[in-house]
Amino acid sequence: MVRVVLQRLALLIPTLFGLSILLFLWVRALPGGPATALLGERATPAAVARINALYGFDKPLIQQYLAWIGQLLKGNFGASTRTGVPVLEEFIQRFPATIELTIVALLIAVGIGIPLGYVAARHHGGLIDQGTVVASLVGITIPVFFLAFLLKFVFAVQLGWFPSSGRQDPGMIATHPTGFYVLDGLLTREWDASWDALLHLVLPAIALGSIPLAIIARITRASVIEVQNADYVRTARAKGLKPPRLRRRVVLRNAMLPVATTIGLQVGLLLSGAVLTETVFAFNGIGSFLANAVFNLDYAVLQGFVLFIAVVYALVNLAVDVSYGLIDPRLRVR
Known part of the structure; x- marks a missing residue:
């Protein structure tokens, strides 16, 4: 039974890796974006570009994904673009x-x-x-x-x-x-x-x-x-x-x-x-x-x-x- 548990835990790593890719692409496929939702009626092209540059959303998707995975491995889930509160802090609460x-x-x-x-x-x-x-x-x-x-x-x-x-x-x-x-x-x-x-x-x-x-x-x-x-x-x-x-x-x-x-x-x-x-x-x-x-x-x-x-x-x-x-x-x- 212990061997089965260890095998399942080891299988969890590639499963989560595949899920992270699908999740990252699904979120980016949603219409609009954090900048548009954050700015609302003030979402001019210049303002949107400024917000995207601030959070790194203007970079290629592969760079965004690697940066996100790098943060996760360090235990950093990022911060909310709406409140600025770290995601981990919100989660614990x-x-x-x-x-x-x-x-x-x-x-x-x-x-x-x-x-x-x-x-x-x-x-x-x-x-x-x-x-x-x-x-x-x-x-x-x-x-x-x-x-x-x-x-x-x-x-x-x-x-x-x-x-x-x-x-x-x-x-x-x-x-x-x-x-x-x-x-x-x-x-x-x-x-x-x-x-x-x-x-x-x-x-x-x-x-x-x-x-x-x-x-x-x-x-x-x-x-x-x-x-x-x-x-x-x-x-x-x-x-x-x-x-x-x-x-x-x-x-x-x-x-x-x-x-x-x-x-x-x-x-x-x-x-x-x-x-x-x-x-x-x-x-x-x-x-x-x-x-x-x-x-x-x-x-x-x-x-x-x-x-x-x-x-x-x-x-x-x-x-x-x-x-x-x-x-x-x-x-x-x-």
Whole structure:
């Protein structure tokens, strides 16, 4: 297993190199440019040329790419053309918010999706199964931004059950040593701050986790149905294996392999969906900052943030591959 992990980590280097080239060319192919977005109505040819010369955008693409890669190797992601703040500094400030939101959304998706899919498979063809199929189809088809607006309007504006925006109440005085607001409240024993941060997470996490929840439920249902009709399950049942042990050790465990793969793939969906969700709820994370960077054609922010998200996605998929050996001992590689 260690050898496999090292091989995957080594493969990550050429993968990121290829991605950096595609990312660099894609950003440069966007219509307009940072100078035009920065200057707005004052974007005269002379002013645009001056801004391009200031940031080196007037140089050949190969020189721009080599300069960017050279900075990355030194740990320098550049600075935002809009604010002048280093990208790494913005990332450190906003990264905890997006990770906190993604973790809660993933917990909702996995915590509800797997039991729901399993129960639907146990009652295959019944009302519970049909209701789960219909609900999962609805969950997949509803756009994230529409569900976010709907949840915000109903539960925040009309009912007032949850906050409508932000990560914490502006009047809340709290200490944030890590930037993870819920965790910070627990570490500093500021229970009211932790609870308030958790309330601010509920609506955006439900909106963000709705599509992954529906997908995980459908995959779990299909996988459990397939496994419980397998020959080795019928053999174990015929040998007198007790139903609870049969369901837990044989059916559910063997059905988890495709589910684990699906969960790993959903992390990328959660990170991309955070752009819309954080924008709707004014959640100060990577997603909202990335949306502003796209609007302002902020090359340094787009390149740095997308490349980092790719690294996170690759590491999550590596963790999924490692989990295969924990779920099924036959897949363990020494």
